[in-house]
Amino acid sequence: MKQEPKYQIEIVAPKHRHMSNWDMFATWIGANANNGTWYVGGVLAACGLLTALKVIVASSTLSYLCLSLVGFMGYKTGASTMSLIRGSFGVRGSYVPSFVNLTIYIGWTAVNTFIAATSVSYLLHDIIGWQVYGQPGGAKGLIMGVIVMSILHFLSVSVGQRSVQIVERVGIILVILFVLWESVVVFKTVTFSQLLTWQAPARLHMTAGAGMDTLAAFNLAWVIAGADFTRFTHKRSGATKMPFLGAFTGVFWFAFIGLAATISIAITSGTYDPNNSDPSTIASRLGLGVLALLVIILTSMTANAVNLLAAGSALSNIFPKIRLRPALWAVTVIATLVTLIPLAIGSFLAAFTAFLDYIGMVLGPMIAVMLIDYYWRHHQNYDVNELASSKGQYWYAHGINWIALGCWALGVVIYLLLKHIPFVANVLGATFIDMVIIGLIYMGLMRIFYPMKTKSA
Secondary structure, three states: OOOOOOOOOOOOOHHHOOEOHHHHHHHHHHHHOOHHHHHHHHHHHHHOHHHHHHHHHHHHHHHHHHHHHHHHHHHHHOOOHHHHOHHHHOOOOOHHHHHHHHHHHHHHHHHHHHHHHHHHHHHHHHHHOOOOEOEOOOHHHHHHHHHHHHHHHHHHOOOOHHHHHHHHHHHHHHHHHHHHHHHHHHHHHOOHHHHHHOOOOHHHOOOHHHHHHHHHHHHHHHHOOHHHHHOOEOOHHHHHHHHHHHHHHHHHHHHHHHHHHHHHHHHHHOOOOHHHOOHHHHHHHOOOHHHHHHHHHHHHHHHHHHHHHHHHHHHHHHOOOOOHHHHHHHHHHHHHHHOOHHHHHOOHHHHHHHHHHHHHHHHHHHHHHHHHHHHHHOOOOOOHHHHHOOOOOOOOEOOEOHHHHHHHHHHHHHHHHHOOOHHHHHHHOOHHHHHHHHHHHHHHHHHHHOOOOOOOO
């Protein structure tokens, strides 16, 4: 007789929830207080300072409200995000968002690793005279940097979630000190009025709508990791308020510093080049020295500890027989290889931009389906035991909710179409409009094909 397939789910019991509000705040501020956020801020400089600040506030607020909603799901159920997404996409259907999740977090790990490896190449230049990346022969220093960062990543995830917590506690203090130092240096170099009046050359100008989508792609990547961490806290405020406050503080602070530092370099040098928005190049041009490069490397570890844990959780959902720790080691190896892609194509900025476009297309509709299903259709009440059952209410059609998958695919198409509407593309951005549309479509279709049974009194 053929056996039914077994699907696993790991639930964190209340007695094992040891993350305090401060731990949760530190985790999420550390997730955004890093190289990638700095680089995104530098890219947003093309909008101009005032427009970029408006974009940061608006896009981050909307994104991290979604983070709080997913965070509450983890707190209430004790399950990871990719386990919870089975409720909307189906037990087997969840493999698709899990794969998307896996690629996104491996990609973010690679982004942060590449920037940190650039810092290592600067250190090697100062210590033993190797060429800096970007100069002839500089690839050798960058590759050595990738190897160094990969070893550090293996150490940071060596004992799973607990090691992430330790890395965050140490890293957050140094991150705060570094940002204060960077802020002082920037505002000694230029005045705020100079930053405010500077504008990028017309050929490099970025519209507010493009900025909204760029930052939304950056911010929403954290939303699908929300429950992976909030299931370890025993306080509701730690699952909802702290992720919002931590993530928003981190992104605003570091994006602003990247934004201001990039503009200050453009003002003092007379040239704006978005390719030179990475922290290592800016730190070198501002004369911050070796200590700044070491802190940049550390912030990569704090961010990637979160990235790797989320990627490992996604891999475990796709292949339930793989335990979390081996999954973490596997995604670390894969991320190391992906980090080398910009070397192959010859441009980190081109690879980064293509990566953000991919995230923007796939994440918005996925998150919309997940939130609508939990908060509207199931009224904040998933039966976590049935999330691992091949006979329960989340099995749908042979384990797949085709309506959820169809809405997700439709969301990708709608996103691309919205990008061709000038007002949307230039002013509002496509991401959040796409999420609203898909949420409404999903509500309607589920009401028709999967109406919820009303319990009799």
